[in-house]
Amino acid sequence: MSYLDKLLDGVEVEWKPLGEFAELSRGKTITAKTKNEGNIPVISGGQTPAYYNSEFNRDGETITIAGSGAYAGFVMYWNEPIYVSDAFSVKPDLTILNTRYVFHFLLSNQTRIHNLQKGSGVPHVYPKDLAKIQIPIPCPENPEKSLAIQKEIVRILDIFTELTTELTTELTTELTVRKEQYNYYREEFFNFDKGTVxxxxxxxxxxxxxxxxxxxxxxxxxxxxxxxxxxxxxxxxxxxxxxxxxxxxxxxxxxxxxxxxxxxxxxxxxxxxxxxxxxxxxxxxxxxxxxxxxxxxxxxxxxxxxxxxxxxxxxxxxxxxxxxxxxxxxxxxxxxxxxxxxxxPSPDEQERIVAILDKFDTLTTSISKGLPKEIALRQKQYEYYRDMLLTFPTDNIEA
The missing domain is CATH 3.90.220.20 (DNA methylase specificity domains)
Known part of the structure; x- marks a missing residue:
């Protein structure tokens, strides 16, 4: 029996269109006249904020979907004031759906959402199309229990997300420190006093x-x-x-x-x-x-x-x-x-300097190569458990 089966404990799972239990709202374009530089992320068609504004039009937990461009359909989660521009937001009914639960589910369907792109020129993903995607709702007749199940799924998936973030930060910091040491010693080894060489x-x-x-x-x-x-x-x-x-x-x-x-x-x-x-x-x-x-x-x-x-x-x-x-x-x-x-310096001294710098070079190179591998491994672990925890029975999916 899988962990999901144990979690569900035999309760019913119902699949419903996302649009029935979430508000999907288009953003508002910022013009040159309305743009004011600030610290509020402006969410547009990319994978990161387009720039920063002084005003916001969404607050609290918000899921955003990039509206147009090569990354149209890209899913992001925010829990701070943001300005949704060339994108749209997803705000679930919190009496039915946990926001992070919806976010993890949409992430598991990222490829499918990208495939919703339309348009022969600049591709677009539209709220009406995303609204049709069906989402599993465990124990629909008991919202309190349903939210408790969703919360437990989110707890587990957030742990893997946090572990990946921590690992990335730790390895990136380690790499930065090693590179700084390497650069320092490389400069120092060629800093001979006048008259010594x-x-x-x-x-x-x-x-x-x-x-x-x-x-x-x-x-x-x-x-x-x-x-x-x-x-x-x-x-x-x-x-x-x-x-x-x-x-x-x-x-x-x-x-x-x-x-x-x-x-x-x-x-x-x-x-x-x-x-x-x-x-x-x-x-x-x-x-x-x-x-x-x-x-x-x-x-x-x-x-x-x-x-x-x-x-x-x-x-x-x-x-x-x-x-x-x-x-x-x-x-x-x-x-x-x-x-x-x-x-x-003498040939022997040149060899000594090279041997030491080689060690720093090998160390920084191994960390540089190991960093993406370790991150990819953690990402695969997250995706494995995400798919396992979000693969619900499809008996009650609506046609």
Whole structure:
């Protein structure tokens, strides 16, 4: 016997259209004349408040449904003053239905509600259509017992919701702390006192080679490893020994594309913002990697990971900023990169610094990857129990 069966204890369950026991009311559009900045969330067609206003038109427990746009039908719950704009609210009759019970039920039907979208241009979800969705009402002949059953279902589901929120907060906080520690030590390790080590420009101790142009449509699922400059922001970290993308050997030969070899540092030289420029990735594979023309390969006698970590410091970026040309796409040339000076400790000290920073990098990466997995696991647990607790007999569902 399931927990739901024990909870119901043989009582009848009746399915009724939501509109019979809830008021579904459209919001009111805010115009430029009526808009006043404040701290009241304005609920519109998105998954978060569109902006904040000084006035509200709903208070207390309120369920909102996004009215239009790509997220039309998105369900949210509020227990504070809000302004419902391009959305509509659901206010159940509290003598029959618990608001959180209705919210969890609608969440369990989120895909179905999204499928209520109408319109060939901007999609809309309308209150009249949501009103037809039937909701299970346990023990309809005894409202007091019905609400008690609903309250117990809400209690259990809210526990899982709270656990997911707590876990997200804890892991996010942990990740933030680790990243701050990592950034602090990375900056500190390159903050040598004057006279303790030699400082030289990158151009004095190494050589830059610019990649050659290829486009995303050239990329294949296998072949010669390659790095497109855009992937430097979305995929690559401080080092890599395998590529995300590939090119055909024929293309590489015909275009005479350029390759970064093992021990080179691939440095991105173009991006949408100044902050994007200059980040490096040490290439550690025995097999070379083709690089895009918005990247440079840098070769020196320094530890490549030491150089790559240095390119991610504030000290390095402060030096190259003045050499970056700004525009729709910001960029830097080899001459600008070559002027940045870098501290050069002994090879053993470089190795020691790299080993410590690797540990911080591994820790922050594992937390970053683990965070969405842990959250997804808790979400699946919540959905499992939600579906179990809201899967009522359908014998009495209205046609």
């Amino acid at each position: 030699v400082w030289m420009s990158l151009g004095e101790i190494g050589e830059f080679q610019r990649g050659k142009r290829f486009v995303r449509t050239d990329i294949t699922s296998d072949g010669v490893p390659c790095i497109h400059y855009g992937e430097m922001y979305t995929h690559y970290g401080t080092w890599a020994n395998e590529s995300k993308s590939f090119l055909s050997e024929e293309l590489v030969d015909n275009k005479k594309l350029r390759v970064a070899e093992k021990g080179d540092v691939v440095i991105v030289a173009a991006g949408e913002t100044v902050e994007d420029i200059g980040k490096g990735t040490a290439w550690l594979s025995d097999k070379g990697v083709v690089i895009h023309d918005a990247c440079f390969s840098y070769r020196s006698q320094l530890n490549p990971k030491y150089v790559a970590y240095f390119t991610r410091t504030k000290r390095f970026h402060d030096q190259i900023k003045k050499h970056i040309s700004s525009g729709k796409i910001s960029a830097i040339n080899a001459n600008g990169l070559s002027k940045a000076i870098i501290p050069i």
